[in-house]
Amino acid sequence: MNYKTSYSIEDFREIAKKRLPKGLFEFIDRGNDDEVAMVENIKALQSIKLVSRVLNNATLRNQSIELFGKKQQMPIAIGPTGSAGLTWFEGEIELAKAAAAKGIPFTLATSSMTPMERVVKKAGGSLWFQLYMWPQRELSHQLVRRAERAGFDALIFTVDTPVAPGREYNLRNGFTIPFKFTSRNIVDVALHPHWLFNVIGKYLIDSGLPRYANFPDELQSRITALPMGRSMATNESLHWEDVQQLRDLWPRKLIIKGIQHPEDAKLALKYGADAIIVSNHGGRVLDSAPATIDILPEIVHAVKGKMNILIDGGFRRGSDVIKALALGADAILLGRPTLYGTASGGQAGAEAVIELYRREIDRVLGLIGCHDVADLGLDHIFSKN
Numbered sequence: 001m002n003y004k005t006s007y008s009i010e011d012f013r014e015i016a017k018k019r020l021p022k023g024l025f026e027f028i029d030r031g032n033d034d035e036v037a038m039v040e041n042i043k044a045l046q047s048i049k050l051v052s053r054v055l056n057n058a059t060l061r062n063q064s065i066e067l068f069g070k071k072q073q074m075p076i077a078i079g080p081t082g083s084a085g086l087t088w089f090e091g092e093i094e095l096a097k098a099a100a101a102k103g104i105p106f107t108l109a110t111s112s113m114t115p116m117e118r119v120v121k122k123a124g125g126s127l128w129f130q131l132y133m134w135p136q137r138e139l140s141h142q143l144v145r146r147a148e149r150a151g152f153d154a155l156i157f158t159v160d161t162p163v164a165p166g167r168e169y170n171l172r173n174g175f176t177i178p179f180k181f182t183s184r185n186i187v188d189v190a191l192h193p194h195w196l197f198n199v200i201g202k203y204l205i206d207s208g209l210p211r212y213a214n215f216p217d218e219l220q221s222r223i224t225a226l227p228m229g230r231s232m233a234t235n236e237s238l239h240w241e242d243v244q245q246l247r248d249l250w251p252r253k254l255i256i257k258g259i260q261h262p263e264d265a266k267l268a269l270k271y272g273a274d275a276i277i278v279s280n281h282g283g284r285v286l287d288s289a290p291a292t293i294d295i296l297p298e299i300v301h302a303v304k305g306k307m308n309i310l311i312d313g314g315f316r317r318g319s320d321v322i323k324a325l326a327l328g329a330d331a332i333l334l335g336r337p338t339l340y341g342t343a344s345g346g347q348a349g350a351e352a353v354i355e356l357y358r359r360e361i362d363r364v365l366g367l368i369g370c371h372d373v374a375d376l377g378l379d380h381i382f383s384k385n
Contacts, residue, residue, distance in 0.1 A: 003344040003352045009316045009337045012353055016343035020087065020195055021188045023175025028083055028339050031283035032165045037291075038283025041314030044291030048323045049382035056369035063361050063373045064103075067308065067331055068154065068253045068274070070126060073103030074358055075325055075373050079277075079312050079333035080130030080156060080257075085113025085210055086179065087343035089202040093122045095342050098350035100125025102358070107156055107333075110143065111177070113203075113210040116150050128154040130257070132161070133235045133242055139216045144249050146214075155250045156277070157243065160258025162236050165285045178211035240271050247272035255310070260295055262302035265309075275308035275330075282313055282335050293324060300328030318360025322368070326376040 006012050017025050031038030065075045078099045084091040092114045099106035105126040108119055120127060129147040133140045144155060174184025179200065181189065189196055203210050212219075247254055256268040257277040268276050278296050280289035292313035300309060311324050312333035321332050334357070341353030365373070368380055 003341065003349040006344065006352065007356075009340065009353065009356070012337065012340035012344050012349070015349075016087070016340040019192065019343055021175070021185065021192045023170070023173030023185055023188055024083065024086055024195075026169050026173060027167075027175060028081075028087070028336060028343075030167070030169055031287065032167055032285055033287035035283060035287065037280050037287050037289045038314075040291045041280070041283055041293070042316060044293045045314050045316075045320045045323060048293065050319065050322065050326070050364070050368050051380055051382050052367060053369035056371075058366045058369050058371060061362055061365045061371055063358070063365065065331065065373060067105075070153075072105065072126065074354070074361065075321060075331050076315075076354075076357060077105040077128070077310070077331055077333050078107055078338055079335045080107040080109035080158070081335050081339050082109040082111030082177075084109070084339060084342055086199065087339055088346045089199050089206075090114050090118075090122075091342045091346070092119055094347040095338060095350045096123030096125065096127065097347045098338070098341070098354060099123075101347075101351055102354040104354065105153070108152075108214075110214060111212055113213055115213045116147060116152070120150050120152070127152050128156055128255070130156040130158055131246075132158055133238060134219075135235050135237065136218075137242070137245070139218060141245075141249060142216050143214065144246065148250065148252070152252070154253035154255055154274075155246065156255045156257050157246055158257045158281075159238060160260070160279065160281050161234055161285050162238050164234050167284070179209050240267055243268065243271040243273065255308075259299065260289060260292075262298045265299045265303045265307075269303055269307050273307060275310060276303070277333060278309065278311040278313075278329070279333075280313055293327065296324065296327050296329060304328055318357050318362075319364045321357065321361055322364045322373075322376060323381070325373050326378065326380040 064073050084095050088094050092112045096106040096119055100123055105128055107128040107130050108116055109130045110132045129152040174182050253274045255275040256273045258279050259265050259276040265276050278292050278299055280292055292311050296311055308330045310331050311329045315332050324332050338350050338353050341350040
C-alpha cells in the first residue's frame with residue numbers, strides 16, 4: 001500500500017506505522033495514561049448523527065470559508081505538531097506546502113525541527129505559529145517577536161500543559177528529542193532503513209541530528225535529549241496575565257488553544273484573544289478530559305459571534321468536520337491525520353490526506369442536502385429529545 005492507493009485516514013495510518021520507528025510512531029499516534037480521552041474524542045464524534053434533507057438540489061456545494069478576514073478553500077487548518085520534521089526530511093516544510101497548495105492554514109509548532117524563517121520562505125501560504133510559555137517568559141517573548149518578523153499571520157498560545165504529561169510508552173521506547181542514537185532505540189531505528197537513510201541521514205548531511213531549531217540560543221546551548229513528550233516547554237505559573245502580555249506584544253491574530261470550559265472562553269475574550277481552540281490536546285494531556293465535541297455547544301453558547309471558535313480532537317472523517325460546523329465551530333484543526341500523510345509521502349502524502357477530507361466533506365454536504373458549510377446548523381444534527 002502507498003499513499004496513492006489510500007482511501008481512508010486509517011490507510012495512511014498503517015503506512016506511517018510501517019515506515020516510522022515504533023518510538024516515533026507511538027509518540028504521534030498514542031495518547032496519555034490509559035488513552036481514554038483520545039478514544040472518547042473519536043467515539044463522541046461517531047455517536048452524533050446527521051439529518052438529511054432530500055430533494056433539495058444540492059448540485060452546487062461550497063466548503064470554502066472566511067477566517068480572520070481571509071478566504072480559505074476548506075473549513076480546516078493544520079494544527080501544531082512538533083514531530084512533523086521527524087516524519088519526513090524537513091517535514092514541516094512539506095506539510096506547509098501541502099496546506100498552501102490546498103488553500104488552508106498551517107501551524108508551525110514551537111518544538112519544530114526546521115527554522116521558522118525557512119518554512120516561510122519555502123512554503124508560503126497562510127502560516128500560524130504555536131507558542132509554549134517557558135518559565136523564563138522573555139525567552140518565549142523572543143520567539144513571538146521572531147515570528148512577527150518572519151511574517152506569521154497568527155499566534156496560537158497553547159495553555160493546557162502547565163506540567164508534562166505521563167506517556168509511559170515514550171519512556172519505554174527510549175525515543176528522545178533532540179534525536180540521538182541510544183541503546184534503547186538503535187534496533188528500532190535499524191529496522192526502519194527507509195526512515196534512517198531518508199530522514200535522519202539527510203539531516204546528518206545537511207545540518208546534523210534534528211533538534212529544536214526555533215528555541216532561543218540560550219536554551220539551545222543548554223538543551224539535553226529527553227524522552228518525547230517530556231521535552232516540551234512547561235510552565236506551572238501560567239495565568240491570564242500571560243495572555244494580556246501576548247496581546248500587547250503580538251499585533252496580529254491571537255488564538256488560545258486548550259479551552260475546555262465556557263468561563264475560560266469568556267476570559268480569553270476578555271483578555272483580547274481573537275479566537276479559541278476547543279482542545280484536550282488530542283487526548284495527550286489530561287486523560288480524564290471530556291471529548292471536545294461534547295463541550296463545544298456550551299462554549300458556542302458562551303462566546304459565539306464574539307470571537308472565532310476552532311476545535312480539534314478525533315476528526316478522522318469529513319462527516320466529523322460537518323458535525324462540528326453544525327454545532328457552531330468555525331473551523332477544525334487536524335493533527336495526527338496529516339502527520340500520517342506526511343510520513344506516507346511528504347508533501348504529496350499530506351496533500352492526499354487533505355484532499356481526502358475535501359472529497360468527504362463535499363460528499364456529506366450532498367448527502368444531507370446542504371449547499372454551503374455556512375448553512376450548517378443544529379437542524380442538521382439528529383436529536384432524540
